[in-house]
Amino acid sequence: MRCYQIVVSPIGDILLVAEENFLTQVDFLGVNDRTELAGIVYRSNQVLEQAKEEITAYFQGTLTSFTVPYAYQGTEFQKKVWQALTRIPYGETLSYEALAREINHPRACRAVGQANHRNPLAIIVPCHRVIGKNGHLIGYGGGLDKKVWLLQWEQRILKEGKILAK
Structure with a gap:
């Protein structure tokens, strides 16, 4: 199941999308046309919670690299x-x-x-x-x-x- 959360940041709202046990998308809301929420459920899971914590820590200046499990598709x-x-x-x-x-x-x-x-x-x-x-x-x-x-x-x-x- 694909699910998402929104993180409020100093440079705008950030969309986090997860599938299964992996973060699959981090995007600025309102910027990219690829931000399509149809078919994605607004709810949290362990990966999204970890991603939110890490992104928040990044914007607090206390985190320099991320450990949240992620996956991407591409060539x-x-x-x-x-x-x-x-x-x-x-x-x-x-x-x-x-x-x-x-x-x-x-x-x-x-x-x-x-x-x-x-x-x-x-x-x-x-x-x-x-x-x-x-x-x-x-x-x-x-x-x-x-x-x-x-x-x-x-x-x-x-x-x-x-x-x-x-």
Whole structure:
């Protein structure tokens, strides 16, 4: 059974969707057309509760990485990109070009960008940490303003030394 919960965050409401024992979607409400709630039950389960706790702790500045079990569907290439995203350290950035090289597809910068855009687990799989090779912020499925906020937030938390848990 697919079920969902909403988390209120400093940058807007966040939709959490779980199927069985896995988180399958984290998305900003009102931003993406893919946010379709038909056929999903508004209720909680253990995975959604853990996801809510972890997202809340992230926005409190006390959590830098997530342990909630998640699953995503995509092409093998997309999965390779999404896995690589989880290795970008909290508060750091990586260019699309460097990410393409990391997954052994050095000429696939554009495809890496498309995979980033299709990331079904915003924040949990930190696609907001990917930037242009010139250091400029380029696109974000949740909106560029949210990408800026998330990157500035992580930098601020690191500078303040506020982190209590990883």
